[in-house]
Amino acid sequence: MKISKKSEKDRNWRHLFLKALGIIAEYNPFHNGHRFHIHTSQKCLHPDTTIIVMSGPFVQRGTPAVLDKWKRCKMALSNGADLVCELPFPWASAGAEKFAEGAVAILDVLNCCYLSFGSESGDIESLSTVARLLSEETPSFQSELKKHLECGISFAKSREDAVRSLLGREMADMMTHPNNTLGIEYLKAINRSRSHLQPITIKRQGALHDQAALNSFSSSAIRQLIKTNNVDRAADYLPYPSHVLKNTLFSSLEIDFERLTAAKLLTASRSQLLDLPDVTEGLEFALQNSVRDSQAFSYQQIIDRVSSKRIPKSRIRRILLYLALDISREVLYQSWKAAPPYVRILGMNDRGRAYLAENKKKIHCPVLINVKSNQTQLDNSAKKILRLDMQAQNMWNYLHRDRVLFQDYRHSPILVF
Structure with a gap:
């Protein structure tokens, strides 16, 4: 496993007190593959704190999450995370580029040292090479992209073909896998924002992201078992009892x-x-x-x-x-004209709380722990984004059979000690 090359000057300033690892996730639902990723990243980097930026009630593919965000937050905290923040709806529900930009911006404002993500390739240098080409948008790349778009194929496929023309088949083939593609977007976001985040990648184990067969870790396969009332078949792939997913409705x-x-x-x-x-x-x-x-x-x-x-x-x-x-x-x-204007805390343990306390003066945006009282910290544009978060959560709760509305006001952050 390789860590992307960065200068010592770029990364050492964040090590003065606590070294934080950042992970971007949906946990839809949380399974053993996610736990493997958290623990493997921690063994590699030995962070003082592990921070998760997680989607809320709706996920990036445009569908409702299996469990509410607080249950998913608690699962993360019980399996290695120290602090869980919500990725605001405008970014959580967007395409891969905006999803990555919003999440990277939150990790950056929280002064994380590292970003760890899963990928099919496990090769950070190759992924970084592709990301640099896509970030810089050189005239040669733009020319190749335009040529393929004019053939009437999708932007994603045109971009893949442009990479194949300029970097070769092996590099382009990486883009056919969803986690590689999302990882490239994280790397692009780091490049374009001049973030100090140090990226690493952990090679995915077992099933691919959208693979239906449950031969190892696959959120898609577990969701399918939930829908067909066969969730017990997923027991070996969950770090909690399978009956938790039986009651999801x-x-x-x-x-x-x-x-x-x-x-x-x-x-x-x-x-x-x-x-x-x-x-x-x-x-x-x-x-x-x-x-x-x-x-x-x-x-x-x-x-x-x-x-x-x-x-x-x-x-x-x-x-x-x-x-x-x-x-x-x-x-x-x-x-999308600016970065997410606040950090919304969904849950934390003692290490997460200590990290927030020590970095309080270094986090240059409002940190929302109590939505009802903390809104006074927000300007009008930030309040509009928070209303979108709450609107999405209300929709999720109304569609859920318990239909308890206004959970963002009612629900305190999950505390694990």
Whole structure:
């Protein structure tokens, strides 16, 4: 395992008191692969504190999380994490580039020394080489990218083909794996923001990220077992009893979310669709036609009908999430003009609390521990972003059968001692 090369001057200033390891995650749900990643990173780096930046009620693929963010936070704290923060909704629900930019910015403002991420390759130098090419956007790269885009293929595939032309097949093939691709986005975010984070990567064990077969660690496979009431089959892959996932009501939550989304699309006007983030290239027409060309349709059929070689399914799922939550293009894009404006604490242990206390004067943005009282620290733009977080959490809770609303006001941070 190699650590990316950085100068001693760049990294030593953060070692004056506590050395913090940062990890970006969704934990949807938390499983043994996540525990392996935390523990392996800690063995490699020997940090004083491990900080997790985690998605909230909705995850990057545009769907509801299996468990609420506090339960997922507690699982992380019980398996090696010291401090868990929420990635605000505008970044948690975005494509890989914005997701990475928001999470890296939070780790940076928390003065983390290291960022550790999982990848299929386990080769930080090769991933860094690709990230540098994509960050710098040289004329040769732009020319290659344009050439492939003009062939009518997706941006992701065009970018992969441009890397293949400039760096060779082996480098480009890394981009066909989702964790490699997300890791490259983390490295790009570090480069572009001139972050002092020192990146390392841990090679993933067993099943690939979206692999359905449960031959090792795969969140997708575990979610499928939850939906089919076969969660006991996942027992060997969980660091907690499998009955915890039996009581998630995830199947009904997902069904209700999909029905709500399809109903909103059925009643949306073309101008409303055009106002959604990521709706370009006539997608508003395709979205309308997906529910009007047939007497019967489902959420999955909508995605299948609208997606194409150029428009990936993940983009359509995120658009449908924005529709469900009534989030406009202007609101989301305005949020992205700057880094996340606050750090929202979901939970911590003694080490996490000590780290916050020692770094209090070095964290140059509001730290929210109690949402109700800490909002006075926020300016208007930050309050708008926090409202999006709470809006998303309210939607998640309403779709969940307990339907206890306003949890952000009611729920204190998880404390593990």
